Amino acid sequence: MTIQMTGLTHTANSISVNDIYSYHSPSQIDSSQIDNKQINNSQIDHCLANDINPTTHTTTIHKTTTRAISEVIIPSFNDSNTVVSTIIASLTQQNSDRWTTWITSTVPNKALLSSLGACLSRLRIVYIQPEDDARWVIWQALAQGNSHNVIAEQASFSSSDIQRMEVAANQGECKGMLISCTQH
Incomplete structure (x- = not known):
């Protein structure tokens, strides 16, 4: 499963759902670093199935990103x-x-x-x-x-x-x- 998130707001090590980021599988989301809400595979599937607009979705995922x-x-x-x-x-x-x-x-x-x-x-x-x-x-x-x-x-x-x-x-x-x- 690939999730393409759109938008353009990025802060250091904080990825908002409206950021540009591709997750190749939900296992790449570190659930120990999720801010405010727990996101699991069923919630991600729900967003995809219901065509939820990522620009209005407010969940923030904190993910350690490695700079290139x-x-x-x-x-x-x-x-x-x-x-x-x-x-x-x-x-x-x-x-x-x-x-x-x-x-x-x-x-x-x-x-x-x-x-x-x-x-x-x-x-x-x-x-x-x-x-x-x-x-x-x-x-x-x-x-x-x-x-x-x-x-x-x-x-x-x-x-x-x-x-x-x-x-x-x-x-x-x-x-x-x-x-x-x-x-x-």
């Missing part, structure tokens, strides 16, 4: 190589049949990655010019579905960039880490 995108802000890109290399080493050690993709404008330090235990056969590096806008490349890497993780560095990301990347990561069923630096 994380943003990491580093004081300067000079510090980023060691931090990113450590993260990449850990991610490439995970058993996955998909890439860990690193989108960067800095030349990766292969010796450092190897010394940290990175599995280089699972690492795909996409080098971009420092002056290039990497958003399209990042979006493509996230959405393609051939990466388990995408780590991308850029001077800054707007909130709309992050929202777009979130959609792409969900489409590609991967995790993304957007790394930027603070401006002094």
